Amino acid sequence: MDVVTKAELMDYAPIKGCMVIRPYGYALWEAIHDGLDPRFKATGHRNAYFPLFIPESFLRREAEHFEGFTPQVAWVTRGGGEDLAEPLAVRPTSEAIIGPMYAKWIQSYRDLPVLINQWCNVVRWEKATRPFLRTLEFLWQEGHTCHRTEEEAEAETLTILEIYRDFVEGTLAIPVIPGLKSESEKFAGALRTYSIEALMSDGRGLQAGTCHNLGQHFAKVYDITYLDRDGELKYVWQSSWGVTTRLIGAVVMVHGDDRGLVLPPKIAPWQAVIVPIPSDKDADLVSGAVASAREALEGPEVPGGGSNGGAVRLRVDDRPEYTPGWKFNDWEMRGVPLRLEIGPRDARAGQVTAVRRDTGQKMALPAEPVALRRAVSELLGTIQGDLLEAARRFRDQNTHEADTFDQLAEIIETKRGFVRAPWCGRAECEAEIKERTGATIRCLPLPEPPGPGGRSSGRGSRCALCGGEARDVVYFARAY
């Protein structure tokens, strides 16, 4: 992960476990925001902002939740020059501050559903941290919804899970397994937690997003009730869900290679970089060709460009103090999907030399503006698709089957990756497998397309550990 500092995605902050997200890295977070936020809004959600601080007594009202998060909480004990009567938690998640507000706002079935999301920072005091994957402070979005019925809450949970899956696969080019978390891995206080699980290039699993069906648990704790059509006072049904800056870490670890980052075109801050190949003799020729290419790629929609007519996010690297070779390495390390070289020979031949970051493939594109714009747009689309395919191939090649504990343990030890194995559903077996192999149950995979309750059946097989009847075939992996 040295690449994340070299590529200036982040830097280590002077507070242990905290990071600075530098502009190049923050642009990825902005792309994640800009991809997800319209999808949330299109499904009826609106953004809001709840306080950073949660009084200790609010957190304590839900025992399981409090136990789950307390070891990770940062506490404010002094403010305005005085010791506080009650310590304030810096939010590790916001159920405990949002619940009491919902209790106040919701009176009647007419007030439902409540579909609110917030983009904010949260703090969880971690001992072992790693850039983007696990940091003391991180950025995320957290959705918090209330519904009339259990079915609506479950449908919401799965709607968001599908938005996450679609975005992470379609935009970040990371294939994921949508599934249910085991009881011991679920969110503290939730009825059920669903997640999307990805496989990193080092064979470790990564939970890339979670959706919790909270049932009526928090509604009962925070007294969130509504008067239903039938005149009865009832508790609402809730969901909460989130993705974090960890997604940036997933992009780095799934697509990167020995030479550095490889960014999917849809989120790359710069989709293409033009590196002019300088020539004393033909300086005007080259700079003219560069200017023409820039205009073709950056300008407003070209007539005849069709669906590939959108502007390319382009960087022209004409810094005189660096050589083309140095720039090639630098932009490769930073993961720009496409390098466009323009030298005297290209200019004379009416072409632009394109080099794909993902495959290294070199090709000549036509310099004629409309054709260039179309060729670059198509190439970016191809790269986007190929990245997902490559990651899917890697994931599938590194997904193994095991029937027994010995098989499971050996694969985890020697090959890593995902291991699909039957499990009886008992927490004891799950704990012992974790203890002996370091692997956890990533999820109980959902059937595709995902639907409520259904999942990959283990009927007929035997738990890899205890040999009891298997309830599910589940995914095991060592995970971040």
Next chain:
Amino acid sequence: MDVVTKAELMDYAPIKGCMVIRPYGYALWEAIHDGLDPRFKATGHRNAYFPLFIPESFLRREAEHFEGFTPQVAWVTRGGGEDLAEPLAVRPTSEAIIGPMYAKWIQSYRDLPVLINQWCNVVRWEKATRPFLRTLEFLWQEGHTCHRTEEEAEAETLTILEIYRDFVEGTLAIPVIPGLKSESEKFAGALRTYSIEALMSDGRGLQAGTCHNLGQHFAKVYDITYLDRDGELKYVWQSSWGVTTRLIGAVVMVHGDDRGLVLPPKIAPWQAVIVPIPSDKDADLVSGAVASAREALEGPEVPGGGSNGGAVRLRVDDRPEYTPGWKFNDWEMRGVPLRLEIGPRDARAGQVTAVRRDTGQKMALPAEPVALRRAVSELLGTIQGDLLEAARRFRDQNTHEADTFDQLAEIIETKRGFVRAPWCGRAECEAEIKERTGATIRCLPLPEPPGPGGRSSGRGSRCALCGGEARDVVYFARAY
């Protein structure tokens, strides 16, 4: 300010001095973000994210800054179940964490300028709070830049001041006075602070945005140096600047009236609301006319719509459980710029009845789709302009001139508003005027267009308090 809770812009949080920004209020912050962020990017700035926590020793390195902010700091003293060796400040502003990072990142003149902004939350422990105007936690953007020369830092400071002025006047429809803060009102540690100053409808002043020329002060404290072209190691020149969720409070207080909010069309979450006037006999007629109007206003660009062809942010309030009259009041209270009533008579006459929120003016618009779209767009443009004009008229009518302390004191006591008065430039006179009238110097106004150093000269007049030679004619007001 009861209207901010009634209109569901915000609610009081269970932590004293904190607020929840509800979706309708947060949509205004999103509009502010969406207005300013592209302007920052168009002037070369990029977003980043720095940690929430600042070690106490970092804040202490700059004595003036530390003294200025320490009384307002919230301190984290426990984390991960342990007492911390060093307390962490929850950022009141980020100079003290950004400075050390810049020191690390900047080596050479080639690394300059550094133009970084961040959108985040900050905490300042305030005793007396007020929704949006002064809260313990608030949202803001803070720009932090480094430059090679003093001139560049000053130019940057004034560039941003002009972006703020243009946005606040052009989008929020709030006229402002751009000016220089007095020494006693400037940012702790800055060389010079510029601000834009607005007048609220109750006659109080409000600082709506600030830009600080930091000189080399923080550069020396945090050792931010660069190797210049001439081979010499030099300190950078810096600026910082920000606007906050306080701008939402300004919109409420400048444009609101007895019936509630009045939102400028450019930032209104809903620019128009259609209220159908139900009729048992003509239900289909009305619903058909409503559907047609909705399609005309919300749909993609209408051929022939010209520059007024953009989609209108529209709400159709067809809730059966409320009467039209109830809805009229409700949407007026929420400040939607334009109400469109559609009843059987309107439908038959081929018209839509429009009512302006700002003036109450009622008029008939053509129901024909292209004409309706154009008429509504034009009307929204007119409302936007009229709101700025009305606010400017109010501001000008409530800006008074005073030559003597008695005049100044009487105006502040009886009329409020801005008072322009000559001032000798001495902090003693400023302090005594504040002590005796409650009014502070809002700013030393810049000449228009603003340029470095120049300001409204007081040459020839005498300080309103001491009678000494006046250096400037300045703006006094009681302020939030």
